[in-house]
Amino acid sequence: MQLPIDQKDINKFLLIGDKVLIKPKSPQSQTKTGLYLPPTVQEKERILCGYVLKVGPGYAIPAEHEDREVWERPEDTEVRYIPLQAKVGDLAVYLQSSTFEISFNNEKYVIVPHSAILMLVREDDLFE
Numbered sequence: 001m002q003l004p005i006d007q008k009d010i011n012k013f014l015l016i017g018d019k020v021l022i023k024p025k026s027p028q029s030q031t032k033t034g035l036y037l038p039p040t041v042q043e044k045e046r047i048l049c050g051y052v053l054k055v056g057p058g059y060a061i062p063a064e065h066e067d068r069e070v071w072e073r074p075e076d077t078e079v080r081y082i083p084l085q086a087k088v089g090d091l092a093v094y095l096q097s098s099t100f101e102i103s104f105n106n107e108k109y110v111i112v113p114h115s116a117i118l119m120l121v122r123e124d125d126l127f128e
Contacts, residue, residue: 010104015056018114020086022094023107024050046097047118050110052090058083084114091121 098116
């Protein structure tokens with residue numbers, strides 16, 4: 001399922017929890033032996049890769065002293081999170097079966113739960 005988003009700026013996107021916004025890397029259309037692959041073959045790959053654009057805050061953790069019920073707590077209680085390993089600019093290798101595809105400005109993006117990311121490739125000097 002593809003979800004079209006009518007928005008002007010990707011910087012206004014806020015990801016929830018352990019979700020990661022990824023711009024899929026364009027797949028190779030040619031094999032090592034020189035055969036050209038149709039797009040339908042490339043879309044059936046089980047493992048894909050792409051660049052991390054946005055990262056959610058992480059996994060929410062409860063406060064240390066949970067002596068009150070949820071509805072009795074003051075509203076100014078700040079939620080704490082365990083941060084995610086993925087960072088903006090990382091190359092992520094992820095499972096396609098766990099992705100949610102969105103279309104934004106005629107480009108394809110995927111939202112992936114952090115648990116579906118198999119590996120990250122990080123270039124420390126990428127933005128220097």
